[in-house]
Amino acid sequence: MNNTQQFIQENKQRFLDELIELLKIPSISADTAYTQDVNNAAELIAKYLVEAGADNVEICETEGFPVVYGDKIIDPSKPTVLVYGHYDVQPADPLELWESGPFEPVIKKTEIHPDGAIFARGSADDKGQMFMHVKAFEALNKTNELPCNVKFMIEGEEEIGSPSLVNFVKNNKEKLKNDIILISDTSMISNDQPSISVGLRGLSYVEVEVKGADRDMHSGVYGGAVPNPLNVLAGMIAKLIDEEGKITIPGFYDNVIELSNEERNEMAKIPFSEEDYKKSIGISDVQGEKGYSTIERTSIRPTLDVNGMWGGYIGKGAKTVIPSQAFAKISMRLVPGQKHEDITEKFMNYFPTLAPSSVVVKVTPHHGGKPYILPTDDKGYQAAKKALAQTFEKEALPERAGGSIPIVALFEEELGTKSVLMGFGLNSDVIHSPNEHYGLFNFFKGIETIPYFFKYYTEG
Amino acid sequence: MNNTQQFIQENKQRFLDELIELLKIPSISADTAYTQDVNNAAELIAKYLVEAGADNVEICETEGFPVVYGDKIIDPSKPTVLVYGHYDVQPADPLELWESGPFEPVIKKTEIHPDGAIFARGSADDKGQMFMHVKAFEALNKTNELPCNVKFMIEGEEEIGSPSLVNFVKNNKEKLKNDIILISDTSMISNDQPSISVGLRGLSYVEVEVKGADRDMHSGVYGGAVPNPLNVLAGMIAKLIDEEGKITIPGFYDNVIELSNEERNEMAKIPFSEEDYKKSIGISDVQGEKGYSTIERTSIRPTLDVNGMWGGYIGKGAKTVIPSQAFAKISMRLVPGQKHEDITEKFMNYFPTLAPSSVVVKVTPHHGGKPYILPTDDKGYQAAKKALAQTFEKEALPERAGGSIPIVALFEEELGTKSVLMGFGLNSDVIHSPNEHYGLFNFFKGIETIPYFFKYYTEG
Numbered sequence: 001m002n003n004t005q006q007f008i009q010e011n012k013q014r015f016l017d018e019l020i021e022l023l024k025i026p027s028i029s030a031d032t033a034y035t036q037d038v039n040n041a042a043e044l045i046a047k048y049l050v051e052a053g054a055d056n057v058e059i060c061e062t063e064g065f066p067v068v069y070g071d072k073i074i075d076p077s078k079p080t081v082l083v084y085g086h087y088d089v090q091p092a093d094p095l096e097l098w099e100s101g102p103f104e105p106v107i108k109k110t111e112i113h114p115d116g117a118i119f120a121r122g123s124a125d126d127k128g129q130m131f132m133h134v135k136a137f138e139a140l141n142k143t144n145e146l147p148c149n150v151k152f153m154i155e156g157e158e159e160i161g162s163p164s165l166v167n168f169v170k171n172n173k174e175k176l177k178n179d180i181i182l183i184s185d186t187s188m189i190s191n192d193q194p195s196i197s198v199g200l201r202g203l204s205y206v207e208v209e210v211k212g213a214d215r216d217m218h219s220g221v222y223g224g225a226v227p228n229p230l231n232v233l234a235g236m237i238a239k240l241i242d243e244e245g246k247i248t249i250p251g252f253y254d255n256v257i258e259l260s261n262e263e264r265n266e267m268a269k270i271p272f273s274e275e276d277y278k279k280s281i282g283i284s285d286v287q288g289e290k291g292y293s294t295i296e297r298t299s300i301r302p303t304l305d306v307n308g309m310w311g312g313y314i315g316k317g318a319k320t321v322i323p324s325q326a327f328a329k330i331s332m333r334l335v336p337g338q339k340h341e342d343i344t345e346k347f348m349n350y351f352p353t354l355a356p357s358s359v360v361v362k363v364t365p366h367h368g369g370k371p372y373i374l375p376t377d378d379k380g381y382q383a384a385k386k387a388l389a390q391t392f393e394k395e396a397l398p399e400r401a402g403g404s405i406p407i408v409a410l411f412e413e414e415l416g417t418k419s420v421l422m423g424f425g426l427n428s429d430v431i432h433s434p435n436e437h438y439g440l441f442n443f444f445k446g447i448e449t450i451p452y453f454f455k456y457y458t459e460g
Numbered sequence: 461m462n463n464t465q466q467f468i469q470e471n472k473q474r475f476l477d478e479l480i481e482l483l484k485i486p487s488i489s490a491d492t493a494y495t496q497d498v499n500n501a502a503e504l505i506a507k508y509l510v511e512a513g514a515d516n517v518e519i520c521e522t523e524g525f526p527v528v529y530g531d532k533i534i535d536p537s538k539p540t541v542l543v544y545g546h547y548d549v550q551p552a553d554p555l556e557l558w559e560s561g562p563f564e565p566v567i568k569k570t571e572i573h574p575d576g577a578i579f580a581r582g583s584a585d586d587k588g589q590m591f592m593h594v595k596a597f598e599a600l601n602k603t604n605e606l607p608c609n610v611k612f613m614i615e616g617e618e619e620i621g622s623p624s625l626v627n628f629v630k631n632n633k634e635k636l637k638n639d640i641i642l643i644s645d646t647s648m649i650s651n652d653q654p655s656i657s658v659g660l661r662g663l664s665y666v667e668v669e670v671k672g673a674d675r676d677m678h679s680g681v682y683g684g685a686v687p688n689p690l691n692v693l694a695g696m697i698a699k700l701i702d703e704e705g706k707i708t709i710p711g712f713y714d715n716v717i718e719l720s721n722e723e724r725n726e727m728a729k730i731p732f733s734e735e736d737y738k739k740s741i742g743i744s745d746v747q748g749e750k751g752y753s754t755i756e757r758t759s760i761r762p763t764l765d766v767n768g769m770w771g772g773y774i775g776k777g778a779k780t781v782i783p784s785q786a787f788a789k790i791s792m793r794l795v796p797g798q799k800h801e802d803i804t805e806k807f808m809n810y811f812p813t814l815a816p817s818s819v820v821v822k823v824t825p826h827h828g829g830k831p832y833i834l835p836t837d838d839k840g841y842q843a844a845k846k847a848l849a850q851t852f853e854k855e856a857l858p859e860r861a862g863g864s865i866p867i868v869a870l871f872e873e874e875l876g877t878k879s880v881l882m883g884f885g886l887n888s889d890v891i892h893s894p895n896e897h898y899g900l901f902n903f904f905k906g907i908e909t910i911p912y913f914f915k916y917y918t919e920g
Binding site: 212341357 | 490492550554574582647661663667672673674675677678679680683684685687690691694695697698699701707734742743744745746747748749754761762763764765766767768769770773774775776777780781782786787788789793817819820826847861862863864889890891892894895
């Protein structure tokens, strides 16, 4: 792998420049105003794959945004690694909180990133991490050190729940045939403590509407006698979580796979300072489900959060109105054992029962995702562990990630293979938030590490 | 009054055309984008007053929008009636629910208004009702049948709590000197059952903010351990009203003047069909404070409503974010005995105590208004009763209005005179809502009735 590593060292600046071009594209899949930009991002990925030396590069149409495919089959008898990533990004709002334009990448030094970090929406989630694989592949390829077959599947709908990828995978099982799937779309503990995500939370995302009168009403003329959808919705949301921090949906915890004390003790070994954690996000206190630590609350326990809520007069000044409708977007993170279809159904059955007879409640499911677990004795996990030990000179720790990559569970179902989540981001990258950034150290370390994964997986 | 009434009959169409011109001006005082329009409305009122024959017409500057003044002093020994009204209007949103442009007046027949009603923002609240006085005055004036002195004080900030009128009144006590104040800015029971508002609810309006982390967070990475301002705010709002429909703010009801059973029995005589009420606004059930009727809940009891709430991602699609902040506009309607300064203070002391230690709560008072009562033996009330009996050929009933005209209590304090609330609107006019309208029957009946008020007040 020496030539590969040398190639990487000699091309760092170009790799970075190419990433910056990709980050300039506002490929926001959630907002139809950016449809052209999302497609442009797909075009650029395809171009980069071709330049990296991939064969059969193709922009595969789907019901939604396209999947970019490319591969390099050096020897059918060798194992095949399928690299998955996504080129779409989260919406950038609230824009006013960005210190620089979300799609005008700038490199700035930070306390955690003395070598500098690249600030832009998608820098860490997932353009920056996905692009590491393209460049690692290029380095292996150009130096003829590629030890196995490689396939790329880069999608453009991950941030909206990968609605089209399901059918794409079902309809292209032969094309996507692989021995292991490699993904960098998660974070590690810190820059001197690598970790591998062995679990992902699932997701159930719904939108709710509470309707009162058939029009907005004057709060003086009608106040006191007619249902106020905002007061009602607030009350309903308040009832979803009890004083103990437990979610009140009947049967919500039924299938949750509890961790053994041994497993929980293992988790407790992960270096973590609650003070630093609170300081890093500017809160005076943590909160959550009683009986669990902060790390457990954000990884092995299911949660419920209101992601957005609106209704009535939200402009300047005061308007004395009782709104006709109130809305909220509510999502639940699920853990192994829970099925998102089941949880969504339980929510849809339960939520309307929290309303008084004076209003009409509507619940619309958005999208869901299955939880996932990777056993630490898996060949892919072992290869990632060796690769990280090689470049970080430190033993990687297994970690449960709080986020969701719904598609991972689907891959296992449809393609029959496991996914290795070797993420190089940090929680402090503030993905999904203003000023998202990705450390240059992490970007290059990822490019250096990935070739070793190919090596050890092929050897192992 | 025969010539006056004849003059009115002969000029109906012109009166209507002039009102339509006034309604075309989007004089929204709450939104600075309409500052010029609000001032244009003041100009037009002044022009109409001059044409009606008023003397000393003046556009009086204030710290905010101007007050239009005009008078006619026929004989200092005669009583002086001060007419109050406002030319500003509520914001028109949600625009998409208007069947015709809010500032493009159209006349349409409705079930309640077979003669037609004029649809436009401000048609009933208060341009249409205020303009009846200008035209009644014109009729009396042009026919030399004006029996007393008249003064006009038409303001442009009523919909935002009349912030500047307070000082204007304090600084112009001599100019505004009067024996009785006449206001048409309320509604009556129905077109065949006139009523006079003998009470108004006060108002306390606040804006609240709940702040969690110092930035929006990824709900997967942080969900379960960090405070979600939307969940927290929903829970706090839910705690403001208990299961009995009582407001939980300590001391909130301390000074409420309860009505005697005799008074409540009087109120119960007001013709009212709960079924029609529910049907008229499209709700399946009413709700509110236990132990009180719908009429009582909307008139003699204080209330609390969320007028607007927002936070997180409210765009299209799904965004898995835990917002940094959540906001709500909350208003409380007050009844005689309650002081808005006191209630606002009690809210500001209580609301933050409902929050967990993990968030920061901020409460900003918007504006307030005092409740008001007019005794039915008042000379002004008697004059209004006789005037209505003359034109409706039916006895008017005393009624408590649920809305607030904060300035009325101030008039009594600063000018020492009572206000007679002789409103000609209907609850079905949907003021403050899309498709606000005002019946032509009501508009002309008001113009016909007002001269008799002047007559009976002068004689009485």
